[in-house]
Amino acid sequence: MDRLESMGILLAVVDAGSLSAAARQLGMPLANVSRKVAALESHLGTRLLHRTTRQLSLTQAGGAYVAACRRILDEIGEAERTATGEYATPKGELTITAPVVFGRLHIVPVVAAFLAQYPEIEIKLVLTDRVMHLMDEQVDVAVRIGELPDSSFVATRVGTVRRVVCASPAYLARHGTPAMPGELTAHACVSFEVLESRRAWDFGTGRSRQSVPVHSRLAVNTVDAAIAAATLDAGLIRVLSYQVMDALRDDALRIVLAPFEAAPLPVSLLHKGQTPLPLKLRAFFDFVTPLLRARQLSID
Known part of the structure; x- marks a missing residue:
């Protein structure tokens, strides 16, 4: 039995939350994953996982063993990165995800600058309004907008965005400008359901x-459809401030009810919290974080 391989498979199972999810993540048959975990339990002479039809959890022995496996595999990974020179020059591929409009306006420019600075790093940038899972989908960095749930992931705040209510000048001239939130009941609205x-x-x-x-x-x-409808006088929309930056600048839309806005939403960069942090990832955070913070006026 290759114990290092089995340790890695066990960690994948724990992080993914199930044997089948780990099998998909690893690109292995489910039977192989199940057999490797069972062989490891047999070698240790103890059960590591409680398995039911609906969930998987660690036994007390399993919790301690998984923590030890993480330390061992992290140390091996660090030794290998040192031996291959990764700690001398940042290199490799990073997968980054961000919301579509935010990514186009703010992530693409800083990524382009980063790639110019680090020629041995390649980036796969996935722009989607769907929340991608860092573990299941092998994402290195995720841009998240909004309050974050408690987790083992590490977040770096880079700014905030406002939620603004807007309408076209023609709509406001025809139907009036709401002075209080309660007046929205008398107006047509366009909802962006995400x-x-x-x-x-x-x-x-x-x-x-x-x-x-x-x-x-x-x-x-989609937010683009909501903004397009609002500029065509279809009604009021409530979106994030950066999403309507161009329309506001062109006076295609105007903000209303600004004094009543909800608290700004945090913008964060999220990663899995590896220790030590791979050099390519540390280089990305060190380079991109101050650039995004400097774009705060644009984000707001």
């Missing part, structure tokens, strides 16, 4: 927080 409910929008923070019913005559599934 960001907001089509039935109510939240305003304010803390004790002043309120949920206002809205009449969404049009609900769309």
Whole structure:
């Protein structure tokens, strides 16, 4: 039995949450993954995992063993990176994901600058409004907008964005400009369903927080469609500030209800928290973080 291979497979199972998910991640038959874990338990003479039809969890012995496996494999990885010279020159491939519009406006420029500085690094940039899982989908860095759930991942905050309500000048001239959130009930709204409910929008923070019913005559599934509809006088939209930056500059849209906006949303760079951090990843964070923070005025 190759114990290092079996340790790696066990960690993949624990991180993925199931044998089948780990098999997909590793590109191995499920039977092979199950057999490797069983062989490791047989070698140790103890059960490492509780298995049920719905979930998988570590036994007490399994928790201690998995922690030790992580340390051992991390040390081996560091030794190999040192031997191959990765700690001398950042090299290799990074997979990065970001929301579509934010990625186009802010991540693509800093990635281009990073690649010019580090010629031995290659980047796969996936722009999607779907939340990609760092472990299951082999993502090195994820841009997240919003409050983050507690996890073992490591987050670096690079800025904030506002949630703004906008409409076209022609719509406001025809229907009036709402002065209070409650007045939205008398207006046509266009909902971007990834960001907001089509039935109510939240305003304010803390004790002043309120949920206002809205009449969404049009609900769309992309922010570009929502912005396009608003510029065609279809109604009010509520989107993220950077998403309408061009339309605001061109006076195609105007912000309303600014005093009642909810608290800004944090923008964070997320990674898996490897120790030690691979040099290519450390180089990316050291280079990109100050550039994104410097773009704060554009993000807001």
